[in-house]
Amino acid sequence: MTRLIPVAALALSACMPTSGTDVAERRAAALPNALPPMNTFAQARAPAPSRSNSSVAADFLDLSFQMESGRVIERMSRFEGPVTVAITGAVPASMSLDLDRLLARLRAEADIPISRVSSDASITIETMPRARMQRVVPQAACFVVPRVSSWAEFRRNRSGGTLDWTTLETRERVAVFIPSDVSPQEMRDCLHEEIAQALGPLNDLYRLSDSVFNDDNFNAVLTGFDMLILRAYYDAGLRSGMTRGDVAERLPAILSRLNPSGGSAVGGGRGSVTPRPWISAIETALGPGSSDAARVQAAERAVRLARQQNWNDTRTAFAYFALGRLTLSRDVEASIEAFQQASGIFDRVAPGGIQSAHVDMQLAAFALSSGQVEEALALTARAMPAATRAQNASLLSTLLMIRAEALDDAGRPSEARSVRLDSLAWGRYGFGGQAAVGARLTEVAALSPRR
Structure with a gap:
């Protein structure tokens, strides 16, 4: 009924808007004089659900x-x-x-x-x-x-x-x-x-x-x-x-x-109920009005509660995902560990889904920043089909921007230019005007060690 504004991310996140202030000394990436025409998704019919x-x-x-x-x-x-x-x-x-x-x-x-x-x-x-x-x-x-x-x-x-x-x-x-x-x-x-x-x-x-x-x-x-x-x-x-x-x-x-x-639907009982304390922890972690430390503590609480419930579904993975995002600027190793935990669960319960694509984007950003060019290329290649199926242009644009930087770092500049132009076309739909697209491009460019 009410689509809430997600909390601003502390670093890259195509799922949520970003503040654009998380990388010090960043140098603006060059935009073309005119952005390419906006890309949009073709009309598509969604496949039927696969569960009972x-x-x-x-x-x-x-x-x-x-x-x-x-x-x-x-x-x-x-x-x-x-x-x-x-x-x-x-x-x-x-x-x-x-x-x-x-x-x-x-x-x-x-x-x-x-x-x-x-x-x-x-x-x-x-x-x-x-x-x-x-x-x-x-x-x-x-x-x-x-x-x-x-x-x-x-x-x-x-x-x-x-x-x-x-x-x-x-x-x-x-x-x-x-x-x-x-x-x-x-x-x-x-x-x-x-x-x-x-x-x-x-x-x-x-x-x-x-x-x-x-x-x-x-x-x-x-x-x-x-x-x-x-x-x-x-x-x-x-x-x-x-x-x-x-x-x-x-x-x-x-x-x-x-x-x-x-199959034949027998009965209509209740599914697994999500306790209010877990929901409150997630809302505190990703909502406004709390300090960074309080949000991290709330995400950690959500992870503990999920594990206590013995959930083996996307709720546990989402708690880890939130923790990974919130620890990006505080504890890189803890952030990577949380994203990897989320990735393992998402890959098991929603293989090839949009959730895994979001995690892969975060891990690809880590790979790019640490000079692991081939890993960044592999992760972006794996995530792009899911982003396209889910019609998520902001995620797709970010993946392409990361991929373009990785191609540049790999000594493949002509491929990088083509991919970067494609990222800008999707960015116009996903992020809006030139300033917003340029801010995301600059944020991604700042991840590359050569910058």
């Missing part, structure tokens, strides 16, 4: 009948009938195209009758400068609320129960608020997450490795799992007002029909 329908059923129920805060949702709510979407405010061309592509995917993959209109819509997207939005909701990168269709309505109804999702029986009007002055990728990510929650489940589950319904923010484009969840959410066998028990009774047959490769 019984697992999907448990996730469906936990996503649909609980808020992120832990509050229980007694009755399911959704739009009944065709859904319309309108967008107001400053609308960049890339955002308009990304919205059209998202709606086309929702029609084709989730079988939702959803279309774009000029006004009076079921879902109204309003854009505005980030600073204006954050004066009211400081930590939100973007968010969605029910029963209103504009920023003015949202401001008038902030007190009272109007915006309480748990009181809905049927969804009729929903507003999505997205900043207009961020990168094309960040606007697209907000569209995917907030429209998905405007339509369907309102919870996020850290245990999900293949979903945007997860606050780890690794997946930012709706996955095959997400489309299956939304398709089931709008199946004719369900309706607004149903209780958890009602839905659990019908869900096995629905999933068996929609996802025959998932």
Whole structure:
């Protein structure tokens, strides 16, 4: 429901924005006089989830009948009938195209009758400068609320129960608020997450490795799992007002029909619950308002709690990933060890996934800075396919920048120039304007020992 702004990284991180102040004495990398045209991803259909329908059923129920805060949702709510979407405010061309592509995917993959209109819509997207939005909701990168269709309505109804999702029986009007002055990728990510929650489940589950319904923010484009969840959410066998028990009774047959490769879904019990202390530790580690030392301690606490739970999933790996990022400027050996721990788990539970690509980017940056050119090239080559499949241009751009520096260091300047130009084209989508692209290029260039 609310896409939070991740804490600024202490060093390279394509998953989160960076402060750009972590390398002393850095020398600006040279940008061409004009950046190459912006690269964008082609429309793609996500593959169906590979796990069992019984697992999907448990996730469906936990996503649909609980808020992120832990509050229980007694009755399911959704739009009944065709859904319309309108967008107001400053609308960049890339955002308009990304919205059209998202709606086309929702029609084709989730079988939702959803279309774009000029006004009076079921879902109204309003854009505005980030600073204006954050004066009211400081930590939100973007968010969605029910029963209103504009920023003015949202401001008038902030007190009272109007915006309480748990009181809905049927969804009729929903507003999505997205900043207009961020990168094309960040606007697209907000569209995917907030429209998905405007339509369907309102919870996020850290245990999900293949979903945007997860606050780890690794997946930012709706996955095959997400489309299956939304398709089931709008199946004719369900309706607004149903209780958890009602839905659990019908869900096995629905999933068996929609996802025959998932086998027969027996029951719809609960998946592995994520304890609130672990969530609080992660929020402290990656959120604002805490000192660097407190964030590191929180990440260490998250790792301990995950190990105490005997989790062998992405939650333990994410805790290690957070610890690795937060110790980058304090203890390089500890940081590398944490990233390697995260890598081992991610490779086991989500092989070839976007999570491993993020870790490989960090390890490639270490390899580049220590003169291990061939290792940097191998790690970037391994990570780029996953970044492309996940349509993560900022990660892909950073990987290409690291690769270009490694090629230069290896004495292959013509290849480096070609790869660097490609990185800039992806950077325009992933990071935004020339200044942001140049800042990332300079940050990566400073890693090379020859600089």
